[in-house]
Amino acid sequence: MNHFEHYDDVMCGIGALGxxxxxxxxxxxxxxxxxxxxxxxxxxxxxxxxxxxAIAVRCGGCITCHVKDALAAGATPEQIYETIGVAILMGGGPAAVYGNEARKAVEEFVGAAV
Structure with missing residues (x-):
């Protein structure tokens, strides 16, 4: 599932839970x-x-949503990458794995000019 689909899935799922x-x-x-x-x-x-x-607590859906929303709010990819670095500092190896998911989301959303 790409990050656009993941975003929609998370938001629709929360709506259904509502x-x-x-x-x-x-x-x-x-x-x-x-x-x-x-x-x-x-x-x-x-x-x-x-x-x-989100990276430190390993929430994939949260990562997708906050990457998309950070970009929409004006954050640059470079700011997001530095944020990933801080999350890895605080969350260690598992945060590096989830930080990579954030990197993929950045590349996907920026590539689509969201």
């Missing part, structure tokens, strides 16, 4: 939007933080 637990999913998305709003940190910087955490 049919069973609508309050929880609505609350999650409210939190998501509020936490990522521009403030002392820009949305782009917050997406990079979220990406580093």
């Amino acid at each position: 049919e069973h637990i609508p309050g929880t999913i609505k609350g999650f998305f409210n939190l998501h939007h509020a936490a990522l709003e521009d403030g002392a940190l820009t949305k782009s910087e917050k997406e990079l933080i979220a990406l580093a955490i």
Whole structure:
């Protein structure tokens, strides 16, 4: 599955889950939007933080979504690669494996000019 399909799968899956637990999913998305709003940190910087955490905790769907959203918020591939490096510092070998997934997502999304 490519990262575009993975992104759609994650988002559709969360939407389907919302049919069973609508309050929880609505609350999650409210939190998501509020936490990522521009403030002392820009949305782009917050997406990079979220990406580093996603890599360190090994959440493939989160990696795909936060790479796509970081790029959309104006992060550069170079900023994402440095973020991957910080995640590897904090998460070790497993983070290197998941960091490579983030690299693949960057290449795919940038190649498609998302």
